[in-house]
Amino acid sequence: MQEKDGKYIFGVVKVGDKGQIVIPKEARKVYGIQPGDALMLLGDQKGMALLKTDIIQTMIDQAMEGLTK
Numbered sequence: 001m002q003e004k005d006g007k008y009i010f011g012v013v014k015v016g017d018k019g020q021i022v023i024p025k026e027a028r029k030v031y032g033i034q035p036g037d038a039l040m041l042l043g044d045q046k047g048m049a050l051l052k053t054d055i056i057q058t059m060i061d062q063a064m065e066g067l068t069k
Helices: 025-031 053-068
Strands: 002-004 007-009 039-044 047-052
Touching: 007 025, 039 053, 047 053
Parallel strands: none
Antiparallel strands: 002 007, 039 047
């Protein structure tokens, strides 16, 4: 794992026959990913990103809170 300014390189992962990837142990540790956690896959023409759904839920909760005031 390489880290600079809060940005990481965890290495290369391969896509298996069923389309699955293994998230490296170091990445799971840094981001607190546990078995059973839900992740959201986002993407555009440049690439993809995985986010824990609890991060998205926090943002939705904050946005909804602003609407009710």
